[in-house]
Amino acid sequence: MTKVTKVYLISEQIDKDGNKIDFKKISELLWNLQRQTRDIKNKCVQLCWEWLNFSSDYYKKSEEYPKEKDTLGYTLSGFVYDRIKNGSDLYSSNLSTSSRDTCTAFSNYKKEMLNGERSVLSFKANQPLDIHNKAIKLSYENGNFFVALKMLNRAGKEKYGINDDLRFRMQVRDKSVRTILERLMNDEYKVSASKLMYDKKKKLWKLNLCYSFDNHVISTLDPEKIMGVDLGVVYPIMASVNGDYARFSIKGGEIEAFRNRVEARRRSLLNQSRYCGDGRIGHGRKKRTEPAAQIADKIARFRDTTNHKYSRALIDYAIKNGCGTIQMEKLTGITSNAEHFLKEWSYFDLQTKIESKAKEAGIKVVYINPKFTSQRCNKCGYIHTDNRPVQARFCCQKCGYEENADYNASQNIGTKHIDVIIEETLKMQCEPEVPTE
Ligand SMILES: [Zn+2]
Structure with missing residues (x-):
């Protein structure tokens, strides 16, 4: 389609030289290309017309139409292109599109033009x-x-x-x-x-x-089908449909790796400018640290593009599975820890993009309180800090269920009314050893 x-x-x-070219100058250039396109299209019509005349004369003499390949050496549109390809400023692929389309239009209207039901194709200067x-x-x-x-x-x-x-x-x-x-x-x-x-x-x-695009059947979204999204440490995104073993995960590290790469470069630039006369010395600190700002910009752009890519893939997964609801924890993007700021902000940006794409697709976004979702067993509901022997694994101390910790958390996050369920569980677990967060 x-x-x-x-x-x-x-x-x-x-x-x-890096100076901005005036918009008017670009417009004049494009107007010029429009006029060239007009001339080329009209030339194409003329060539097609000549072929048509030749063809009908040939028919009168021999009672059969000439074959394009035998007479011209190749197809008519190839023959036409060969005659207009030189002499303009137009990029060759665009030029061949114009020429081919004109030949197609000519052959579509040929009959009507010959019968006088339609005037001969001609093109004006304001050609697209x-x-x-x-x-x-x-x-x-x-x-x-x-x-x-x-x-x-x-x-x-x-x-x-x-x-x-x-x-x-x-x-x-x-x-x-x-x-x-x-x-x-x-x-x-x-x-x-x-x-x-x-x-x-x-x-x-x-x-x-x-x-x-391919016409894929868009399944109807079921608001009762919930996808839990965990924005975590091991995986930037781990998501799963509540009750499904299948999962959506993004390994990540892409943004981190990019940052490390460019920051290593920045450090080396700063060292250079400190010790060498590379032109930035003697222009004050602002000038000397100029590359740092450019690098921050670069990282921000990379993060933006990457987060768009991640969030788009996640929403597509939700749509494919017919999830009408996404549940996740609300991030604020605010942290007192300066060292973690960039990382936290990156997740916040990712979450913002997930939310806006979900809404565009008609998926409801529900924010839940994430407390204890990483310590709760999604099979039996048991909550305990010991369920997480190591960061990456979940091992239920009660029923023995073992899984990837982020996947288990995503199952909990995608459970309807999880906040209430956890609250009730904590009350019921007799003598609750208050789990630490
Ligand atoms: Zn369990």
């Missing part, structure tokens, strides 16, 4: 620009979606003094567009050939982004 979504674009083009699916690259940085479009061939790049693809920030105003873009970046959806056009009223360029 192929669908289309419309997104307005803001130019973020930077020249060779065709963009091949491989010429579109999406990215997400600092809370914004960007798209890089390959629009120019080598000659074009030289002519306009632009090295890279054309880069735009996407104006994402509603959640449904955001969801589509996220799914495209997760490869759940695939980008198809799209079109770029100018909106005269808004004075902005608009991308008609086409995408496709």
